[in-house]
Amino acid sequence: MADDFNTYIKRNINLNDEDIQLMHSMALEKKAHRREMLLQPGDVCRHKMFILSGMVRLYRTREDGSEHIMHFATENEWMTEPESLNHGTPTAYYIEALEDTELLLWTKRDFTQLSIAIPQLKTYSENIIAKNLAMTRERVFNTMSATVEERYDDFIRDYPDVFNRIPLHMVASYLGVSLKTLTRVRQAQVKR
Amino acid sequence: MADDFNTYIKRNINLNDEDIQLMHSMALEKKAHRREMLLQPGDVCRHKMFILSGMVRLYRTREDGSEHIMHFATENEWMTEPESLNHGTPTAYYIEALEDTELLLWTKRDFTQLSIAIPQLKTYSENIIAKNLAMTRERVFNTMSATVEERYDDFIRDYPDVFNRIPLHMVASYLGVSLKTLTRVRQAQVKR
Numbered sequence: 001m002a003d004d005f006n007t008y009i010k011r012n013i014n015l016n017d018e019d020i021q022l023m024h025s026m027a028l029e030k031k032a033h034r035r036e037m038l039l040q041p042g043d044v045c046r047h048k049m050f051i052l053s054g055m056v057r058l059y060r061t062r063e064d065g066s067e068h069i070m071h072f073a074t075e076n077e078w079m080t081e082p083e084s085l086n087h088g089t090p091t092a093y094y095i096e097a098l099e100d101t102e103l104l105l106w107t108k109r110d111f112t113q114l115s116i117a118i119p120q121l122k123t124y125s126e127n128i129i130a131k132n133l134a135m136t137r138e139r140v141f142n143t144m145s146a147t148v149e150e151r152y153d154d155f156i157r158d159y160p161d162v163f164n165r166i167p168l169h170m171v172a173s174y175l176g177v178s179l180k181t182l183t184r185v186r187q188a189q190v191k192r
Numbered sequence: 193m194a195d196d197f198n199t200y201i202k203r204n205i206n207l208n209d210e211d212i213q214l215m216h217s218m219a220l221e222k223k224a225h226r227r228e229m230l231l232q233p234g235d236v237c238r239h240k241m242f243i244l245s246g247m248v249r250l251y252r253t254r255e256d257g258s259e260h261i262m263h264f265a266t267e268n269e270w271m272t273e274p275e276s277l278n279h280g281t282p283t284a285y286y287i288e289a290l291e292d293t294e295l296l297l298w299t300k301r302d303f304t305q306l307s308i309a310i311p312q313l314k315t316y317s318e319n320i321i322a323k324n325l326a327m328t329r330e331r332v333f334n335t336m337s338a339t340v341e342e343r344y345d346d347f348i349r350d351y352p353d354v355f356n357r358i359p360l361h362m363v364a365s366y367l368g369v370s371l372k373t374l375t376r377v378r379q380a381q382v383k384r
Contacts, residue, residue: 133274
C-alpha cells in the first residue's frame, strides 16, 4: 500500500523520498467498509483523501430521495469536498465507499503545513481541482448538447474502470436519466 | 481603476500595500471592446484575468454552431481557462467581452512568481477554482433535478447583476434550453 502511494507520488509530483516520507508521516490511514459513509450532508469535510484501493463516490440527493452522482474516484485518485473543506461550512454531499476502501487522510491544517514544506504539492492540488472543474464543465456541456446514447458511450470510454465495477442504476444516476431510459439505450445498441 | 483593484484585494486576500503594488506591477492592463475575443478554440490560454470593469463570458459551441455558456464574470471577478493555462494545451472554449471591458492580466509564469512571493495568493487562487467547481457541480445537479422554471428563478437570484445586462438568448443558452422554451416560462410566470 505504502509502495503504491510512493510510486504514484513519484510519477505525478516528482517528489524526493524525504518529501514522500513527510507526506506519509502526516497522513491518517483509514479502512472503510463497502457502503460506509465518509461524509454526509450537514457534516464539515475535514480531510483531503487519497485512495490506495477501492472506490468512492460523491453524490447528492433530492428531497424525493433520488441520487445524483457528481464524481467517482478509484485507486490512485483524490477525493474531497473542497468548498466545505476550504470554508469549514456544512456540505450538501455524501461521500460513500462503494467497495472496501483503503485511504490516506490529511486534515486541512496538516495539508497546508505540507504545502509550505513542499511547494509543488500546492500547485499539484490546484491542478487536480482545475481538472475536476474541466471535467464538470465538460459534463454540463454534454448534458446540454449530446444524446443519452453519446453520453453513455462517453462514460464507458472515459471511466472503463468505474463502469465495470458499479451497478447500472449508478450509471443512470451519473448520466441523469432513469434506469428505464438507460436500459432502452443499451438494448438498442445491442441490436445495432 | 487601480483603486478598485486595491480595495478588492485588501478585502478578499488581506494583503499589505507592498504586496498589492507588486501584483499590480506585474500585471498587463488591457481594454477589450464589446464582442472582442480574449480566447478562442485552439488557442492556448496564457493569462489569469481580473475584471476591473465590464463583463466576459466563457462558452463553447457545438458543431451546429449553437452556444453553451459555462460562466459569466463581471467587475471584481476572475476569469481564465485553467486546464489550458495549467497544461499549455489548446482550449475548446471562447472567452468573449460582452461589454467594453478593462482587465488586468498575469501570465502563468508571473502569477507563479507572485504566488511564491505572496503565499496567500496561491491559497486564494485555489479557493476560487474550488468555488467554480462547487458552482458547476450545483449546476449539474440542478440541470438533472430541477425544472426550467426553478433554474430560471435560481439564475435571477444568483446572478442579478448578469441577468440585467445580457440578452435573453444568453440566459437560455446558460440554462441549456431554447429561447422559445424560456419565453414560454417567462410568460407563464407573468400570468401567475
